[in-house]
Amino acid sequence: MTKLHVPSRRELLLASGTLFAWAYLPKVARAEGRDPRFLTIVLRGGLDGLATVAPVGDPDWVSLRGGNALTLDSKTPALRLDDFFALNPAMPNLHRMFKANEAIIVHAAATSYRERSHFDGQDVLESGIEKPRATYTGWLNRLLAGLAPEGRVSSNSGRAFAVGPVTPLVVRGPAPVLSWSPRRVLPASDDTIMRLLDLYRHTDVNFARVLEGRTKLTAMAPASDMEQTPVGQISGPDIASLRAYFAEAVGTAGKFLARPDGPRVGALSLDGWDTHYNEGIATGRLAQLLGALDGALAAVQENMGPAWRETVVVLVTEFGRTARINGTDGTDHGTATIVLLAGGALKGARVIADWPGLKPANLLENRDLKPTIDVRGALKGLLKDHLRANDHALAADVFPGSEDVKPVAGLVASA
Amino acid sequence: MMTNPRLEAALALHRFGFGPVAGSIAAIAGDPRGAVLADLERPGAGRVAAANLPNSGQAARALFEFRAERLAKEKLAQRAKKEAEAKGMVVGAADDDAMNPNGDAQAPKPEAAQTQQNQQPPLPAQLVQNEAKVRIETAVAAEIGFVERLVWFWSNHFCVSADKIVSMAGAYEREAIRPHVLGRFVDMLTAVESHPAMLFYLDNLQSMGPNSIAGINRDRSLNENLAREILELHTLGVRTGYSQDDVTHFAKVLTGWTWVGLGEPNHGGEFVFVKRFHEPGDQTVIGKTYPDTGVDQGRAVLADLARHPATAGHIAYKLARHFVADEPPLSLVDKLTKSFHDSDGNLRELAKTLIVAEESWTHERTKLKRPSEWVISALRLSGAQWMVGRVMAGQALLGEPVWRPPAPNGFADYESAWIDGLSQRVDIANTFASRVAERLDPVALVEVGLGPLASAETRNTVARAESRAQALALLLMAPEFLRR
Numbered sequence: 001m002t003k004l005h006v007p008s009r010r011e012l013l014l015a016s017g018t019l020f021a022w023a024y025l026p027k028v029a030r031a032e033g034r035d036p037r038f039l040t041i042v043l044r045g046g047l048d049g050l051a052t053v054a055p056v057g058d059p060d061w062v063s064l065r066g067g068n069a070l071t072l073d074s075k076t077p078a079l080r081l082d083d084f085f086a087l088n089p090a091m092p093n094l095h096r097m098f099k100a101n102e103a104i105i106v107h108a109a110a111t112s113y114r115e116r117s118h119f120d121g122q123d124v125l126e127s128g129i130e131k132p133r134a135t136y137t138g139w140l141n142r143l144l145a146g147l148a149p150e151g152r153v154s155s156n157s158g159r160a161f162a163v164g165p166v167t168p169l170v171v172r173g174p175a176p177v178l179s180w181s182p183r184r185v186l187p188a189s190d191d192t193i194m195r196l197l198d199l200y201r202h203t204d205v206n207f208a209r210v211l212e213g214r215t216k217l218t219a220m221a222p223a224s225d226m227e228q229t230p231v232g233q234i235s236g237p238d239i240a241s242l243r244a245y246f247a248e249a250v251g252t253a254g255k256f257l258a259r260p261d262g263p264r265v266g267a268l269s270l271d272g273w274d275t276h277y278n279e280g281i282a283t284g285r286l287a288q289l290l291g292a293l294d295g296a297l298a299a300v301q302e303n304m305g306p307a308w309r310e311t312v313v314v315l316v317t318e319f320g321r322t323a324r325i326n327g328t329d330g331t332d333h334g335t336a337t338i339v340l341l342a343g344g345a346l347k348g349a350r351v352i353a354d355w356p357g358l359k360p361a362n363l364l365e366n367r368d369l370k371p372t373i374d375v376r377g378a379l380k381g382l383l384k385d386h387l388r389a390n391d392h393a394l395a396a397d398v399f400p401g402s403e404d405v406k407p408v409a410g411l412v413a414s415a
Numbered sequence: 416m417m418t419n420p421r422l423e424a425a426l427a428l429h430r431f432g433f434g435p436v437a438g439s440i441a442a443i444a445g446d447p448r449g450a451v452l453a454d455l456e457r458p459g460a461g462r463v464a465a466a467n468l469p470n471s472g473q474a475a476r477a478l479f480e481f482r483a484e485r486l487a488k489e490k491l492a493q494r495a496k497k498e499a500e501a502k503g504m505v506v507g508a509a510d511d512d513a514m515n516p517n518g519d520a521q522a523p524k525p526e527a528a529q530t531q532q533n534q535q536p537p538l539p540a541q542l543v544q545n546e547a548k549v550r551i552e553t554a555v556a557a558e559i560g561f562v563e564r565l566v567w568f569w570s571n572h573f574c575v576s577a578d579k580i581v582s583m584a585g586a587y588e589r590e591a592i593r594p595h596v597l598g599r600f601v602d603m604l605t606a607v608e609s610h611p612a613m614l615f616y617l618d619n620l621q622s623m624g625p626n627s628i629a630g631i632n633r634d635r636s637l638n639e640n641l642a643r644e645i646l647e648l649h650t651l652g653v654r655t656g657y658s659q660d661d662v663t664h665f666a667k668v669l670t671g672w673t674w675v676g677l678g679e680p681n682h683g684g685e686f687v688f689v690k691r692f693h694e695p696g697d698q699t700v701i702g703k704t705y706p707d708t709g710v711d712q713g714r715a716v717l718a719d720l721a722r723h724p725a726t727a728g729h730i731a732y733k734l735a736r737h738f739v740a741d742e743p744p745l746s747l748v749d750k751l752t753k754s755f756h757d758s759d760g761n762l763r764e765l766a767k768t769l770i771v772a773e774e775s776w777t778h779e780r781t782k783l784k785r786p787s788e789w790v791i792s793a794l795r796l797s798g799a800q801w802m803v804g805r806v807m808a809g810q811a812l813l814g815e816p817v818w819r820p821p822a823p824n825g826f827a828d829y830e831s832a833w834i835d836g837l838s839q840r841v842d843i844a845n846t847f848a849s850r851v852a853e854r855l856d857p858v859a860l861v862e863v864g865l866g867p868l869a870s871a872e873t874r875n876t877v878a879r880a881e882s883r884a885q886a887l888a889l890l891l892m893a894p895e896f897l898r899r
Contacts, residue, residue: 117653136831188845199876204894210837276618276640327636
């Protein structure tokens with residue numbers, strides 16, 4: 001009998017990830033001889049965009065953040081992106097991808113949300129609906145559902161699946177999401193599953209739907225990759241091992257997306273970006289988190305193999321942080337931030353921004369970086385050019401109420 | 416009114432308690448509603464026997480010492496290594512055996528050391544585990560468990576996370592939540608927001624007024640995290656009209672609410688108001704100006720927040736959603752709002768209102784039990800022996816690790832967040848059933864655990880199972896047992 005163990009932080013992180021595939025969506029792209037992959041990573045907590053991609057060319061930058069401002073000539077110099085922007089030194093892999101035309105930064109971007117609640121902010125970001133808590137479905141799931149005419153995904157190709165017991169909102173909804181998590185307990189036999197499925201079909205269709213995909217997933221999971229070392233220690237998350245956690249969580253998603261019979265769309269979330277206290281931009285906590293994220297992106301690239309050139313990874317967060325440092329060497333909840341894009345399918349090496357400036361009068365409420373680009377525009381551009389979603393579906397179903405938000409064009413090389 | 420008292424009894428045990436144990440459906444069938452109400456009147460309701468557990472200050476100081484000692488050991492080892500290197504000795508993994516003073520092959524292997532460590536978890540894990548054991552014991556042993564369910568509800572509403580404040584996560588519930596679970600909301604709110612675990616969890620310890628003595632001298636200022644989450648999550652609820660200025664002013668009010676440094680041997684980790692951190696002067700929060708009365712300035716704001724109509728509505732909605740339905744009947748929310756308001760936040764009255772309301776007894780059982788509730792109800796139904804480490808591991812695998820919510824809004828309380836974890840529940844049910852089912856009669860347990868709630872399909876599925884273990888797993892996974 002398999003021994004139960006106390007799950008590690010790594011498994012909990014994995015458990016907050018979800019991947020799913022679809023049967024209908026690639027048709028258009030496939031007709032063009034493409035097989036696009038799309039991974040969405042939600043960074044929960046509010047990523048400090050200015051600390052990740054610094055406007056080193058802005059004359060007000062250093063006076064705004066003082067000793068916390070990343071510059072090209074500081075002790076740990078930022079990595080130059082163009083004449084105006086530089087990347088946090090903790091992200092050499094993203095910098096390499098940028099130089100190789102495989103990364104784009106969209107700056108001073110925000111969703112339509114203008115308050116400062118994490119949970120409402122994440123809700124708007126992930127639901128794709130302007131009003132918080134208006135729905136229990138996410139934009140990625142509705143994209144999928146809309147592309148399946150009968151609202152059902154075919155059962156014999158590209159079955160959907162999810163990682164872990166808690167599904168992020170961005171992929172919740174009518175399109176089937178199958179559940180997968182690291183095998184740590186004695187799994188129920190196929191016979192037990194079939195009996196239960198039979199019971200659910202007669203008594204609870206929602207339960208039946210969840211259980212139906214299970215066997216497919218079990219078959220798909222590459223067992224050796226999923227095996228993890230049991231960890232008995234359950235003290236707080238150790239920043240030093242975060243790198244491994246992130247790389248494994250995100251890298252595992254990459255492995256699934258790379259498989260010929262695997263899913264083509266996935267989503268997962270990574271927590272920990274709410275840096276109110278001792279933010280550590282250049283060398284401390286944020287730098288370590290960004291370094292872990294950077295390693296995770298490298299892991300996706302490696303695990304995708306040749307499929308990397310058909311891949312786009314998009315990293316989004318609910319909002320940015322205050323432009324200035326707060327009273328405890330951190331930043332409080334703000335507004336505009338960055339969207340990070342990485343992947344071989346991109347037309348990269350660009351920072352896309354309509355820079356609002358950093359003088360007090362240019363800040364939103366004399367406090368936050370002012371948003372000049374709608375995150376939905378970037379997402380719509382990707383869904384349109386990379387996945388061939390049509391304009392009407394994007395404006396009506398995926399991001400309702402976004403008719404006026406034009407898709408950002410030209411993000412993808414093949415477009 | 417329901418016509419079948421046994422049906423109502425079974426419904427009550429699942430919806431308002433932790434599920435039936437042998438005989439409990441019959442025991443309360445005479446007056447199910449009265450039985451649930453009587454749970455509120457038990458002497459000592461909400462308290463736990465915890466004489467052997469450290470309070471939060473003791474736990475924090477113990478952990479501080481533990482970590483300091485560990486650090487000293489590491490430093491000593493480093494020092495020894497450096498000295499050895501300076502003397503020209505080669506130090507490396509290959510030489511570990513050579514340097515072993517015993518110098519024999521019988522020396523303990525790393526695996527053996529690992530096993531011993533697993534049997535005796537390190538102090539941080541021990542602290543949480545000891546607290547969790549008392550919590551789980553109380554829930555498993557409860558007659559009905561309504562008050563215990565209320566404790567869990569409030570603990571999740573006012574959550575802290577052991578991922579951030581491991582020493583106090585369990586003690587916090589005993590100290591700030593339990594004493595007030597049938598008391599006044601304002602008292603619970605004040606206890607929570609002044610508890611060192613919360614002040615640490617939401618970053619208030621080092622928040623200083625920009626014009627306070629310490630703020631000026633150290634060039635430090637505000638951290639608005641606690642103030643925002645009190646307004647958004649703990650009291651008024653999001654989008655209820657407060658502004659960024661209200662958040663900032665409230666954060667100033669709360670400056671100085673901190674703890675005694677952990678190195679202080681007698682009171683480290685206990686709440687203290689440090690006037691030196693406190694922003695001097697009046698502050699205006701939601702249209703009312705509060706004179707600077709030191710720590711009482713914050714208490715006054717909390718008292719007004721507790722009485723604010725938005726707080727009543729916010730709490731009422733969450734309570735109805737937790738017990739009755741993901742989208743609770745508005746008439747029930749209205750009744751609870753009125754009760755909260757009219758009783759000035761009397762939580763015993765609020766609980767009574769919930770039970771007396773006809774809407775709470777709807778036959779439609781749509782709520783998916785959260786993993787923790789489902790695990791407890793499975794332990795109760797089986798009457799099996801359990802080990803706290805296993806129970807905690809099971810809950811963690813299902814995405815609801817004890818006292819480790821992913822964010823300050825606590826664990827989600829609606830189906831869409833949990834339904835995809837059903838596949839993991841099957842495996843947990845299977846593992847558990849394989850371990851305990853041999854001594855049980857699953858067909859009889861259908862009567863114990865569901866009684867009149869059991870559908871013909873579920874009865875047949877359990878009865879036709881190929882083994883006792885499979886039968887029990889199927890029963891635990893039956894929709895009637897998963898929902899409440």
